[in-house]
Amino acid sequence: MLSDFVAASKTYNELETDFKAYKSELEPTLYTSLLAQHYGYYGYSLKRKGDLNEAKIYYGKSADEYQKLDDFSSKVANALARENVADILTNQNNYEEAVSVYDSLIVVYKNLNQSDKRSYAINSKAYAYSKMGKYDKNIEFANEALAIQLKTEDWNKAGYSYSQIGQSQWSLGKFNEAVAAHKQSILYRKKANNFEGMGYSYSKLGSLYIEIGDKVKAIAALDSAKISYTKAGLKDKLAEIDGSIGDIYIKDKNIPKAIVHYLAAYESLKALGLKQEMAKQLYNIADAAYIDDMVQSRKYYTLSYDLYKTIGIKDQMLYCLLNLGNLDTREKRYDSAEKYFIQALAISKEINGKREQAITYRKLADAANTRLNLVDAISKYEQSLAIYKEIDEKSEQSSVLLSIGYANVSLGKFDNAGAVMQQALEISKSTNNYGGKADALAALSDLHQLKGEFPESKALIDSCFKIYKQLDNAYQIANTYILDGNYYNRISDNINAIKSYTAADSLFKVEKSPDSRFTTLNNIGTIYFYQADYPQALNYFNQANAIIKTQPVVTESTLLVTTNLGEVYYHQKNYVEAEKILLLSLKLCNEKNAVRSKSSATMVLGKLYYDKKDYPNAIINLQNTYQYSKSTKENSQLIESSLYLGKVAMAQKKDAEAAKYFDEAIVNSIRVGESKNLWEALYSRGLMFYNENKLDSATVYFKRAVTSVEGAGKNIFGGAAAKKIFAADEKKVSLYNNLISTLIKVGKTDEALEYTSRSNIQAIKEKMNGVVAMSNNTEKSAAIKQQTQLTNTVASVEENIAKEKAKPAAEQNKEKIISLQKVQQFAQKQLLNFLDSMVKVHKDFNDNFTKSVNPEQLKEFKSSIPAEMAVLLYVVQGDQLIIFTLTNESTKAKVVSINGVDFSAQVKDFSVALKQPFKDKNAAPLSLRGVKVTNSAQSSHSIAETGTSLYEALIDPITADIANKTQLCIINNGE
Numbered sequence: 001m002l003s004d005f006v007a008a009s010k011t012y013n014e015l016e017t018d019f020k021a022y023k024s025e026l027e028p029t030l031y032t033s034l035l036a037q038h039y040g041y042y043g044y045s046l047k048r049k050g051d052l053n054e055a056k057i058y059y060g061k062s063a064d065e066y067q068k069l070d071d072f073s074s075k076v077a078n079a080l081a082r083e084n085v086a087d088i089l090t091n092q093n094n095y096e097e098a099v100s101v102y103d104s105l106i107v108v109y110k111n112l113n114q115s116d117k118r119s120y121a122i123n124s125k126a127y128a129y130s131k132m133g134k135y136d137k138n139i140e141f142a143n144e145a146l147a148i149q150l151k152t153e154d155w156n157k158a159g160y161s162y163s164q165i166g167q168s169q170w171s172l173g174k175f176n177e178a179v180a181a182h183k184q185s186i187l188y189r190k191k192a193n194n195f196e197g198m199g200y201s202y203s204k205l206g207s208l209y210i211e212i213g214d215k216v217k218a219i220a221a222l223d224s225a226k227i228s229y230t231k232a233g234l235k236d237k238l239a240e241i242d243g244s245i246g247d248i249y250i251k252d253k254n255i256p257k258a259i260v261h262y263l264a265a266y267e268s269l270k271a272l273g274l275k276q277e278m279a280k281q282l283y284n285i286a287d288a289a290y291i292d293d294m295v296q297s298r299k300y301y302t303l304s305y306d307l308y309k310t311i312g313i314k315d316q317m318l319y320c321l322l323n324l325g326n327l328d329t330r331e332k333r334y335d336s337a338e339k340y341f342i343q344a345l346a347i348s349k350e351i352n353g354k355r356e357q358a359i360t361y362r363k364l365a366d367a368a369n370t371r372l373n374l375v376d377a378i379s380k381y382e383q384s385l386a387i388y389k390e391i392d393e394k395s396e397q398s399s400v401l402l403s404i405g406y407a408n409v410s411l412g413k414f415d416n417a418g419a420v421m422q423q424a425l426e427i428s429k430s431t432n433n434y435g436g437k438a439d440a441l442a443a444l445s446d447l448h449q450l451k452g453e454f455p456e457s458k459a460l461i462d463s464c465f466k467i468y469k470q471l472d473n474a475y476q477i478a479n480t481y482i483l484d485g486n487y488y489n490r491i492s493d494n495i496n497a498i499k500s501y502t503a504a505d506s507l508f509k510v511e512k513s514p515d516s517r518f519t520t521l522n523n524i525g526t527i528y529f530y531q532a533d534y535p536q537a538l539n540y541f542n543q544a545n546a547i548i549k550t551q552p553v554v555t556e557s558t559l560l561v562t563t564n565l566g567e568v569y570y571h572q573k574n575y576v577e578a579e580k581i582l583l584l585s586l587k588l589c590n591e592k593n594a595v596r597s598k599s600s601a602t603m604v605l606g607k608l609y610y611d612k613k614d615y616p617n618a619i620i621n622l623q624n625t626y627q628y629s630k631s632t633k634e635n636s637q638l639i640e641s642s643l644y645l646g647k648v649a650m651a652q653k654k655d656a657e658a659a660k661y662f663d664e665a666i667v668n669s670i671r672v673g674e675s676k677n678l679w680e681a682l683y684s685r686g687l688m689f690y691n692e693n694k695l696d697s698a699t700v701y702f703k704r705a706v707t708s709v710e711g712a713g714k715n716i717f718g719g720a721a722a723k724k725i726f727a728a729d730e731k732k733v734s735l736y737n738n739l740i741s742t743l744i745k746v747g748k749t750d751e752a753l754e755y756t757s758r759s760n761i762q763a764i765k766e767k768m769n770g771v772v773a774m775s776n777n778t779e780k781s782a783a784i785k786q787q788t789q790l791t792n793t794v795a796s797v798e799e800n801i802a803k804e805k806a807k808p809a810a811e812q813n814k815e816k817i818i819s820l821q822k823v824q825q826f827a828q829k830q831l832l833n834f835l836d837s838m839v840k841v842h843k844d845f846n847d848n849f850t851k852s853v854n855p856e857q858l859k860e861f862k863s864s865i866p867a868e869m870a871v872l873l874y875v876v877q878g879d880q881l882i883i884f885t886l887t888n889e890s891t892k893a894k895v896v897s898i899n900g901v902d903f904s905a906q907v908k909d910f911s912v913a914l915k916q917p918f919k920d921k922n923a924a925p926l927s928l929r930g931v932k933v934t935n936s937a938q939s940s941h942s943i944a945e946t947g948t949s950l951y952e953a954l955i956d957p958i959t960a961d962i963a964n965k966t967q968l969c970i971i972n973n974g975e
Contacts, residue, residue: 008045012038029069036065036074040081050275050311052088059084072112079108083121091276093314093351095128102128119148119157126164131315133355133391135168142168156197159189163201170208173394173431178208199228199237206244218248236277239268243281250288258288279307279316286323298327318347318356322363329367330515334553338367358387362400369407371553372592378407398424398436402443409447410556412595414632418447438467438476445483449490452635452672457487475516478507482519490636492675492711494527501527518547518557522564529568530676538568554588559597562588567604570611578608599628599637606641610648618648635672639665643681650688659688679708683735690738695746702739706755709735737880741895744882749893753884756875863888869967874954876900881953885961896957903953910946 015038023031043058059081066078086101102125109118126141146161148154166181182205189197206221222244229237246261266281286300305320325340341363348356365380385400401424408417421443428436445460461484468476485500505520525540545561566581582605589598606622609615622645629638646661665681668674686701709732736755743752801817865871865888873884881896881903955962962968 008042012042012045032065032068033074036062036069036077036081039065040077040084043081043084047084047088049273052092052312056085056088059088075108076112076114076117079105079112079114079117083124087124090124090128090131092312093131093347093353095132096352098128099125115148115152116154116157119145119152119154119161122148123157123161123164126161130164130168130171132353133171133358133387133393135171136392138168139165154192155188156192156194159185159187159192159194159197159201161185162188163197163204166201166208167204172392173433175208175432179205182208195228195232196234196237199225199232199234202228203237203241203244207247219245222248236269236272236274239265239272240277240280241265242268243284246284246288255288255292259285262288275307275311276313279304279311279313282307283316283320286320290323290327294327294330298324301327314347314351315353315356318344318351318353318360321347322359325363325367329370332553334367334371338364341367354387354391355393358384358391358393358396361387362403365403369403370555372410372556372559372594374407374411374593378404381407394427394431395433395436398427398431398433398440401427402439405443405447409450410594410596412599412628412632412634414447414451414634418444421447434467435471435473435476438464438471441467442476442480442483446486449483449486450636451633452668452674454487454491454673457483461487474507474510478504478516481507482523485520485523489523489527489530490676491673492530494531497527498524515547518544518561521547522557522561525564529564529571532571534568534572538565541565541568554592556594556597559585559589559592559594559601563597563601563604566601570604570608573611575608575612579605582608595628596632596634599625599634603637603641603644607644610644610651613651615648615652619645622648635668636674636676639668639674639677639681642668643677643684646681646684650684655688655692659685662688675708675711679705679732679735682708683738687738690742695742699739699742699746699748702735702742705735706739740875740882741880744893744895749884749891752882752893753891756882756884865969866967868965869969870962870965871969871971872954872958872962873971876903883954883958885958887961887965892958892961894957894961896953898953906946906949906953910943910950913943913946 019031019035019038026034039058040062043055043062046052046055046058063078063081063085066074066081082101083105086098086105089095089098089101102121105121106118106125109115109121122141122145126138126145129135129141130138142161142164146158146165149158149161162181162185166178166185169175169181170178182201185201186198186205189201202221202225206218206225209218209221222241225244226238226241229241242261242265246258246265249255249258249261262281262284266278266285269277269281282300282304286297286304289297289300301320301323305317305324308314308316308320321340321344325337325344328334328337328340341360345357345360345364347353348360361380361384365377365384368374368377368380381400381404385397385404388394388396388400401420405417405421405424408414408420421440425437425440425444427433428440441460442464445457445464448454448457448460461480464480464483465477468480481500481504485497485504488494488497488500501520501524505517505524508516508520521540522544525537525544528534528540529537541561541564544557545565548555548557548561562581562585566578566585569575569578569581572578582601585601586598586605589595589601602621602624606618606620606625609618609621622641625637626641626645629635629641642661642665646658646665649655649658649661662681662685665677666685669678669681682701682705686698686705689695689698689701740752740755743749743755801821865886867888869887871886873886875882875884876898879898879900881898883894883896885892885894
């Protein structure tokens with residue numbers, strides 16, 4: 001067909017010569033009529049070629065010539081020439097000018113009694129309104145045209161009217177009405193034997209099915225379109241169907257096949273010389289390559305832009321610019337991206353394309369949001385939203401509202417965020433937009449978590465999973481796994497948190513979205529951080545930082561990971577490095593007015609200055625976080641800032657103020673079910689009572705803190721090694737020490753023994769987690785399985801007791817607690833007896849379990865202890881040695897201050913001297929619980945030397961308690 005354009009141009013030039021030569025010989029009216037036709041035909045040829053500006057000129061010349069004639073047919077022909085000019089104006093996005101021409105034509109056709117042409121002009125006007133995003137106007141005028149067509153039984157044009165109505169209903173989110181309208185269009189066009197029109201309607205119907213992912217119906221509709229276009233002999237339309245089939249493969253994520261079809265369509269259209277259709281296929285290829293091959297994508301968007309520019313299709317030029325900007329955004333070239341968006345905005349205003357303006361304002365808002373220019377971002381989002389409301393495009397309204405909501409979250413304006421997110425949800429519900437509904441639920445779920453409303457958050461997460469899985473949206477499923485991980489992270493269920501983050505990370509790898517992995521890596525780092533495994537936390541934070549460190553602008557992700565790195569260094573007591581990083585984060589937050597990120601940085605700085613005893617700076621920073629979280633109801637930060645403001649007040653001897661802050665941290669932790677800081681707030685409040693010598697109150701708070709610690713310890717991710725790190729936190733060791741010593745001071749020796757027992761049971765369970773659970777020995781595997789079941793029983797009973805005791809005193813079921821405690825004692829006894837039997841049968845388990853004892857069991861044998869005997873149990877808790885003395889008359893306990901490290905070294909040295917004596921040649925090697933000791937290490941001290949110092953520590957403090965005893969039974973416990 002390209003050769004046809006060459007021939008048309010040649011013919012035009014020849015006729016120009018002829019018109020000049022024969023002008024004088026032709027009757028003037030005939031000459032004018034022929035010249036008008038000549039210009040009109042050439043205008044048509046130029047229009048088909050894609051030279052639209054030239055085409056407008058020649059259609060204009062044609063109209064001017066017809067204007068010179070006053071007969072009826074010339075008036076009609078004049079109107080038709082002007083109509084072609086209006087059609088080109090519409091294609092070039094000059095919609096207002098086009099509508100003005102159509103309005104004048106509608107009057108002309110009415111005066112000329114040309115109903116069919118009047119209805120066509122009304123439809124053309126309707127189409128221009130649809131291009132402006134005024135879909136209700138489109139439907140109004142298409143229905144006006146339809147009424148004329150049905151009256152005159154013009155089934156062909158009636159089919160076109162229905163097709164327009166269907167497209168606008170789709171844009172308004174009315175899917176069922178859209179499908180019905182397109183099907184009605186096909187029926188009318190079939191009635192009129194209009195195969196081209198049928199093909200058009202089938203292709204639009206196919207596009208709708210592609211949009212909703214119904215591949216089978218889409219292919220069926222496109223096959224019908226191909227049949228119709230074949231009957232009509234329209235090669236260009238058949239080529240476009242190849243492009244639509246490419247769209248199906250895009251939905252299937254089969255990018256190579258999609259590109260094959262787009263290229264086939266492009267080559268067919270190129271052979272026909274159809275520039276506009278060629279540009280569309282170049283655009284499709286760029287879209288297909290967008291995710292996997294940014295270089296190719298950029299190339300084809302640029303080619304498409306250049307081709308659209310030559311033919312003056314401005315709205316498509318705009319979309320090319322937007323996508324070139326998107327590519328720059330992905331490559332962190334934000335300045336270049338913004339230039340593309342600004343160019344696009346200028347075009348959108350030039351063509352008065354409402355929808356295009358809305359899209360461009362949103363892109364500029366996204367760019368501002370990325371740069372943390374949040375106020376500017378919200379302003380531009382609101383400009384976009386206003387236009388989408390004007391054109392009543394509800395699906396986009398919902399999406400923009402969510403963006404406004406997230407920006408408000410970053411500004412700490414939670415109430416504003418919640419309001420717009422709820423609006424987005426209502427819009428999505430009203431339009432049956434399931435994807436939009438899930439997006440809104442996810443946003444609200446995240447907000448609920450920030451406000452400490454965890455049950456509400458989890459319910460919405462479950463709804464999101466259900467919808468996204470139905471829609472097969474892998475990317476959003478991954479984002480929901482992150483949200484799910486955040487939920488478990490915030491309630492200290494680290495095992496499930498890691499599972500969710502790992503699932504998200506796997507999906508992001510499949511979706512080839514490396515930037516999205518930043519969140520999963522960062523959040524996994526927070527899990528290790530809260531478990532006090534700082535090297536692992538640092539590892540993950542550095543991996544996350546590596547993803548974003550190349551970006552040239554500061555984003556919220558930059559602030560997040562910078563603060564996280566500073567907090568790790570703080571907990572590693574590298575205060576110099578921590579302060580340097582945190583002050584950098586604070587500086588960036590202030591520059592960007594990122595108030596939420598700032599509150600995180602000031603929280604850690606406050607803790608750092610507290611540790612350094614720089615209380616004025618600690619208060620300044622902690623108060624920033626406290627006041628922010630008070631105003632936003634962000635409970636996690638409110639709890640932690642309350643805790644540390646309490647610690648500062650306690651250090652400054654401001655007891656009333658300290659108590660207020662600790663109580664606030666406790667109440668809010670319990671209210672929202674967040675346990676990360678609960679135990680420490682309870683412990684700190686208990687210490688205040690301890691310092692005031694209110695030991696009964698101190699005991700209550702210490703016990704509650706222990707319950708909280710033990711609950712958190714059940715959900716540690718990483719097995720025995722991770723649990724060991726968690727349990728080794730010096731503050732947790734101090735908690736147990738203070739509780740046991742307080743119980744001893746108030747004479748509750750049995751309870752002290754019980755808590756020592758609970759501590760010991762925890763240690764045994766940790767050891768069991770260290771046993772390899774896989775074995776080729778069937779008998780051994782069965783034993784390990786039984787051990788796991790017994791362990792789970794103990795854990796379950798402990799959890800049920802803790803839940804009951806957590807209730808207000810008036811609501812507690814005392815009988816249930818007593819009953820559960822009996823079950824607990826029985827379960828613990830079963831577990832320890834089983835361990836003893838395992839050690840005897842499987843000698844390789846010896847190292848795991850021979851150094852443990854259950855102090856609670858000792859009480860059961862108290863009545864069996866001979867009168868002349870005292871049973872001694874020694875428990876080392878940090879720098880405290882607790883000595884339990886049991887006789888058949890009583891149970892007593894004493895707390896002795898020691899240097900834990902030195903004491904441990906003395907015990908080990910004594911053990912070595914016993915096993916392989918160096919100075920005492922007459923001592924023989926020992927057996928330990930029936931197992932021969934073969935340790936070859938030797939001590940440089942004699943048994944007498946090491947024994948004397950240990951005697952002073954172990955026996956002297958209890959001399960009075962064992963004064964009348966002639967036999968001692970010392971229970972081996974640990975060392």
